[in-house]
Amino acid sequence: MSDANGFEEGASGSQGDPRVLIAMNAVLSTVFASTIVWGLSVIGAVELTAINVATGAILLFALTYAITLQ
Template identity: 60%
Template sequence: MDEGDPKGFDEGISGSRGDPRVLFLLNVVLSASFGATVVWGLSLLDAAELSLMNVATATVVLFALTYLVTNS
């Protein structure tokens, strides 16, 4: 099997940090989906009401925590 340039892939990965806008958007989408799941689960336990305000709050908290952990 011909592997071509074995250093090319490693150099490409180590030299690229990606587009920060894509990472930001991905963080927002994943935080919103996980926040909605957490609030939904809490509503099943009657610990919180499933509302847009609670989902938005959970999203902002999760987004901020993720941002702080990944950029510190």
């Protein structure tokens, strides 16, 4: 029982490594941006290119980073 309480206290007090959060944000933003650009290319709104995916990923990354700083 004492080990479980110690883990719970340690996990609840840990903020985590910010580099992991930034890496996860970059990966997930890229995946989400590629999905959005692919969907928009299916309906003919934009062309599916690496530049469009990168632009969307940068915008999503910046937006989520700014929101999580608050």
